[in-house]
Amino acid sequence: MVVILLQCCLTRRQLLQLIFLCMTWKMGNNQLHYSVLEESQHGTFVGRIAQDLGLEVSELVPRMFRMESQGGGDYFEVNVQNGILFVNSRIDREELCVKNPVCAIHLEVIVDKPLKVFHIEVEIKDINDNAPTFPQKEQKVLVSELRTPGSFFPLEGASDADIGPNSLLSYTVSPNEHFALDVQSRHDESKLLGLLLKTSIDREVKAVHRLLLTATDGGKPELSGTAQLVIVVLDENDNAPAFNQSVYKVQMTEDVPSGSLVIKLNATDLDEGINKDVTYSFQNRAPANLKNIFTLDSANGEIRTKDKLDFEENHQYEIQVQASDKGSNPMTGYCSVVIELIDVNDNAPEMSLKSLIVPVMEDSPLGMVVALISVLDRDSGANGQVNCSLHPPGLPFKLVSTFKNYYSMVVAEPLDREQVSEYRLIVTAQDQGRPALSATSSLVVPIGDVNDNAPTFAQPSYTVFVKENNPPGAHIFTVSASDPDVAENALVSYWLDEKLWPLSSYISVHSESGKLYALQPLDYEELKLLEFQVRAKDAGLPSLCGNVTVQVFVVDENDNAPAVSGPDEDIATLVKVPVAAGHMVGKIHALDADSGYNAWLCYELHDAASGPWRVGLYSGEVSTTRALEEAEGGNSQSLLVLVKDHGKPVLSTTVTFSVSLVASAQAAQSDARLSGLGGNTKPLADNANLYLIIAICSVSSLFLLVILVYVALKCQSQAKEAMMYGPGTATLVCASEVGSWSYSNRHSHILAGVSGEPGAKSDLMVFSPNIPPPSGNEKRTGKPA
Missing domain, CATH: 2.60.40.60 (Cadherins)
Incomplete structure (x- = not known):
């Protein structure tokens, strides 16, 4: 009648919405509830499971619809053609659930793509299919x-x-x-x-x-x-034994030892003689298992434990006891003994690892579930309440209670495989009993590597010294970068910055070993410093890079002999006599393209017995060793001067210094004649020297100004580019027995190629003598320190 009224009052659409709301309420958290009578025939309709779960019938097969019974058995089946749940085999509620007031079969429905799990509970309704039975006919x-x-x-x-x-x-x-x-x-x-x-x-x-x-x-x-x-x-013995109570209640802990006294019963019989003697026994209807747990002394009525008691198996025992006298017609009295067990904490928690996802990548987000742990304690009350914890402290993981008796281990702090590559955890489950019982389980959680570390060098820059004139392809240095990652993330390769392309004719690097090779001989006189960056890249995805600056200083070798300045190697001079001893008659100028010791020159006469002449060891000044008289006028002498550097091996050159001695009168005539012929007189020579000095200073100043302007413009044009040149500074200070000297050099070598003035030197040598001017028989004894 109610259904008819509802159909009359509601439209079809409203009725469908009402039915849908009711089914949604039944589903709860992905759970359906059905009921069916026991002993239902095969094919009995249970429910439209596909419709109630919100699944289309057409997608049951593609999504691999399947159903499993948690308790086993094939009591139900689903028709995938229409999504109907029906009875598949006979269900006997009494066989399945015995006397439980609620009897249900739990089903799990699993579909894929995407994966979903639904829980279904089918309640088995009782029907009156069992008649009452007596234990004895x-x-x-x-x-x-x-x-x-x-x-x-x-x-x-x-x-x-x-x-x-x-x-x-x-x-x-x-x-x-x-x-x-x-x-x-x-x-x-x-x-x-x-x-x-x-x-x-x-x-x-x-x-x-x-x-x-x-x-x-x-x-x-x-x-x-x-x-x-x-x-x-x-006909006889008309008094039965009687207990003072019909029901006895006893409480005892479950951990009492075997043989412990439970209670001592006492039944009295008002008869006398043999009719008064009482024996105790279990009633016939007492369960057989009670006789395996308790013993009853037939003479004194003591009930004792025979086996260990277990609160988790049975909370309470009820023993039916009878007392019979020994009369010819025995009479019996009855009582019940109810034994209530008190739980003790005799069961340690039990842990089970349900899921473990390893390795855990080091970039895992906070809160990601690593493991699912199930904990169970069979005790009751506080004895069965369990708390879980992780050890040792300070771990980047924590336990989160997700459901009853379930804990999830989640990531609590950022992970770094390079600091800790593997964690060994101990999960401890401890109940709240007294004393508390606990259980432990070990977990090994390896951390997976991600490419989060760039290759690094041991120092930010390297300084390398290479002698010039090296053989082509010589190994000059090895750079090495380390990467704390593993596998391909730590596989390092090396290369030069592509923006430094001019370096390709000088330096190359082996991509695997990091070895640096000089591709061609280096010339100190052309190139003093190469400065560049080597980059290291790992093989991770994406790859990470690191770089290091390498400064290659070219070390000078003595590969250039001294060169005398002038149009040729013969120097002539005219000396008017008389002259005093120590008079300077001329000076030899020589240069060495090398630097340092290799460019430090000394002068000496080739023949020490070359008359009244001597040459300054380091100045090159030719002077007289004694006074020359006019009588010696008209003579000409040629001096062979040896110019040597301090390199190893020593390189040298010779110059011929011609001296013409003229008397004062001859000198005047010679001067006049030379003047008339356009020759060089002493004033003219002095003027020429002055002009030459002025010209040299002017040209040098102009050249220095041009170089400074060029360098400034070049630096400004390449300010935003990668290193295309290698600036460097070299300073050397030495001392010897004859004095001290210093050599400093500041240069900038443009790898793109800037041609300098041939033969130009940027060396500055300062010499401070420590001893008096050398005598005529002076020998060079100073050696660079």
């Missing part, structure tokens, strides 16, 4: 003829495998005049079934009474079971 009841009306005689009740109303039993007994059926409520809300004596009985009238006991359940339709009651009337 015939029950024997002994009744003394002296028992007074109102006496109670316990009976064994029936049991019904169904639940709910289907298991609610009611009892009836066949009509008779002496007995009535009595049902008493017990402490645990169960019923105690028995016969109540209505009137006194007489064995002589009737010794045995046979009654039919019927048990009927509350199902529809009702089912019933019967048992035959055989009531034997006893």
Whole structure:
């Protein structure tokens, strides 16, 4: 009627929306709930599972729709053609769930692309398919003829495998005049079934009474079971043993040792003699497993533990005890002993690793799940409450409780494989019992490498000294870069900056070893310094680079002999006599293209016995060793002067110095004649020297100005480019026995090619003598330090 009204009041679309909302509410968190009656036939409709899960029927097969039962069995199946869940095999609720009030089968539905898991619970409804049954088809009841009306005689009740109303039993007994059926409520809300004596009985009238006991359940339709009651009337011993309590309650911890006393029972019998002696025993209806756990002393009524108790298996035990006397017709008294166990912390937590994702990349985001750990403690209360922790402290991971008994280990801090490549973790699960119990498990979490480190050199720059005139292809240095990454991320290759292309004719680098080679002989006189950058690149994706500056200083070798300045190697001079001793008659000028010691020149006469002449060891000045008289006029002498450098090996050259001696009168005539002929007189020579000095200074100043302007313009044009030239500074200071000298040089060599003036020298040599001017027999003794 309600459905008809709803259909009348709601449109079809509204009714569908209402049904959809109801199904969405049922699904909850990806979980459906269905119900089906037990014993349903194969093919019985359970539910439209595809529709309820929001899946299209056409995508069930492509998405690999599959269903699994958590408890095993093939009770249900899904028709992938229409998405209907149906009963596949017979379901017996009593066989599946015994007496559990709620019986359900849990199913997992899994679909791929994308992966989803749905949980389905199918409740198995009970039907009244089990009739009540008695443990014995015939029950024997002994009744003394002296028992007074109102006496109670316990009976064994029936049991019904169904639940709910289907298991609610009611009892009836066949009509008779002496007995009535009595049902008493017990402490645990169960019923105690028995016969109540209505009137006194007489064995002589009737010794045995046979009654039919019927048990009927509350199902529809009702089912019933019967048992035959055989009531034997006893003639003697009319007092049964009696306990002071019908129910005894005992509490004890589960860890008591075997053989511990549970309780000592005491039943009294008002009879005398043999009829008063009592023996104790378990009732016949006591479960068999109780006799394996407890023992009962038949003589003194002591109940003791026989085996270890376990709270996790059973919280409570109930023992039915009877006391019988030893009369010819024994009489029995009954009681129940309820043993409640107290839990102790006797179960350590148990851990199970459900998932572990390794290696963990060092660039993993914070909060990424690394492992899923399940923790279970079988104890109860605080004894079963577990806390998990990670050791040692300071780890970049933490545990997060994600669900009941589940913990996720997530990344808590940034990872760096170069600092720690592997973590060894200890997961500790500890309960809250006293004393607390714990369990540990070890995890090894390797860290995966990413290319996050560029190759680095040991120092920011290297200085290399290479002698000039090296052989082509000579190995001059090796650069090495290290990369803390691993595998291809640490595979380093070397190359020169592509912007430094002019270097390709001078220097090359081996891409794998980092060895630097000089491709051609280096000439100190042309190139004094090469400065460039070597780059190192790893093979990671993306690759990272590092660079280092290399300064290659060309070391001078003595490969240039001294050269005398002038048009030729012969120098002539005219000397007027008389002259005093020590008079300078001329000076020899020589240059050496080398530098330092290799350019430090000394002068000496080739023949030490060359008359009254001497030459300055370092100045090249030719002077007289004695006074010359006019009588020596008209003579001409040629001096052979040897000019040597200080290199190893020593290189030298010779120059002929011609001296013409003229008297004063001859000198005047010669001067006049030379003047008339256009010859060189002394004033003219002096003027020529002055003019020559002025010209040389002017040209040098102009040349220096041009060089400075050119360098400034060149630096400005290449300010934003990579290193195309190599600036350098070399300073050397030495001392010797004859004095001290210093050599400094500042130059800039343009690799693109800037031609300088041939033969130009940028060396400056300063000499400070420490001894008096040398005598005529002076020998060079100074050696550079």
